Amino acid sequence: MDNQNIESPVASPTSSVSSISSTASPTSVFLSKEKEYVKNYNKNYYLKNKDAILGHLLQRVNCELCGKEVSFQRLTYHKNTSLCLRKRKNKKPTTTTTTTATTNI
Ligand SMILES: [Zn+2]
Secondary structure, three states: OOOOOOOOOOOOHHHHHOOOOOOOOHHHHHHHHHHHHHHHHHHHHHHHOHHHHHHHHOOEEEOOOOOOEEEHHHHHHHOOOHHHHHHHHHOOOOOOOOOOOOOOO
């Protein structure tokens, strides 16, 4: 008994290339595939590191411009608020940068 005549339906990679017509350019197809891949990758990455990401985003940081303590995700937004602009003027410009890492738990 020999099963040599059983042919496996292998799709040849060259046949699918010609199917891409002029309506969709190969680059756009490639880009949409890339986008999808990145989207999925980011989604998986987020699900895996959800706690770490959120923990980082919700971490309290001090605004380097006015010194106010805000959460990391709000920092960019905070810098554009009138509150920050006002506090910046009140804050005296410090010539010496003192980096004190205080860890009070
Ligand atoms: Zn600020």
